[in-house]
Amino acid sequence: MPAVVRVEKLTKHYFLESVVVRALRGVSLTVEKGEFVALMGPSGSGKSTLLNVLGCLDRPTDGRYVLGNDDVSRMDDDHLSEIRSRYLGFIFQSYNLLPQYTVVENIEVPLLYQGCRINDKTTKRCIQLAQLVGLGDRLDHRPMQLSGGQQQRVAIARALVNDPQVILADEPTGNLDSKTSDEIMQMLIRLNDAGKTIIMVTHENDIAAWAKRVIRMRDGMIESDELNERPKVAQESVTAAFSENLHSLLSEAIQ
Numbered sequence: 001m002p003a004v005v006r007v008e009k010l011t012k013h014y015f016l017e018s019v020v021v022r023a024l025r026g027v028s029l030t031v032e033k034g035e036f037v038a039l040m041g042p043s044g045s046g047k048s049t050l051l052n053v054l055g056c057l058d059r060p061t062d063g064r065y066v067l068g069n070d071d072v073s074r075m076d077d078d079h080l081s082e083i084r085s086r087y088l089g090f091i092f093q094s095y096n097l098l099p100q101y102t103v104v105e106n107i108e109v110p111l112l113y114q115g116c117r118i119n120d121k122t123t124k125r126c127i128q129l130a131q132l133v134g135l136g137d138r139l140d141h142r143p144m145q146l147s148g149g150q151q152q153r154v155a156i157a158r159a160l161v162n163d164p165q166v167i168l169a170d171e172p173t174g175n176l177d178s179k180t181s182d183e184i185m186q187m188l189i190r191l192n193d194a195g196k197t198i199i200m201v202t203h204e205n206d207i208a209a210w211a212k213r214v215i216r217m218r219d220g221m222i223e224s225d226e227l228n229e230r231p232k233v234a235q236e237s238v239t240a241a242f243s244e245n246l247h248s249l250l251s252e253a254i255q
């Protein structure tokens with residue numbers, strides 16, 4: 001399998017007045033297409049910093065980062081945001097939806113960033129994505145009118161709208177109860193089954209148990225990197241239909 005993410009000797013320093021915080025201290029890592037990686041480690045170990053660098057939301061202080069075929073370590077902001085909207089989808093602990101927008105409008109947001117004009121085709125794709133994540137009867141609702149789990153489903157649909165190669169999730173179930181967490185994880189498993197590479201930060205063993213590979217961080221470095229021989233699996237019957245629907249709706253050109 002080809003590598004989608006390759007980082008070498010990544011460092012990230014934050015400069016706070018006279019103090020230097022060494023958030024990443026030489027991280028090297030390769031993630032191949034189709035992997036599902038859980039990034040674990042205690043609070044302050046550098047998980048979010050690494051995810052932000054991988055997501056091109058932040059630049060490393062030193063080291064190399066190759067995403068797909070592009071060396072993104074030294075790219076300027078314009079180029080980085082283009083790469084971000086072409087390759088990456090994001091899911092956050094606090095959903096990060098726009099409160100004044102409806103479900104469908106929230107799903108459209110990455111298309112706007114990409115400079116895409118909203119038309120019948122883009123709207124159709126967003127509606128289909130909302131249906132795919134089980135929100136077909138909530139299309140015109142605003143985030144305030146949805147439960148946490150429903151809001152996270154909107155965020156998942158939004159992360160998919162550009163057909164990204166890699167989905168980055170920072171504590172995606174951190175604000176959810178265990179039953180809802182389970183539903184969200186089943187959905188991520190289905191995306192992974194459909195071929196999406198997923199890199200997910202979590203500090204919960206129960207959540208990491210769904211991933212195929214578990215990387216533990218400590219003090220800004222990788223402490224261990226192991227395959228999960230028996231990851232939890234999603235319900236089989238739903239999986240096949242989900243992957244098929246996702247492929248067919250994303251295969252339709254929108255511009």
Ligand SMILES: Nc1ncnc2c1ncn2[C@@H]1O[C@H](COP(=O)(O)OP(=O)(O)O)[C@@H](O)[C@H]1O
Binds near residue numbers: 047049
């Ligand atoms: N914007 C920032 N400015 C200064 N220090 C930061 C910033 N973001 C994170 N840090 C520091 O970097 C270290 C790693 O943080 P983080 O990546 O958020 O850890 P984790 O996600 O594993 O809890 C911590 O010591 C944190 O305080």
Ligand SMILES: [Mg+2]
Binds near residue numbers: 047048049
């Ligand atoms: Mg964090």
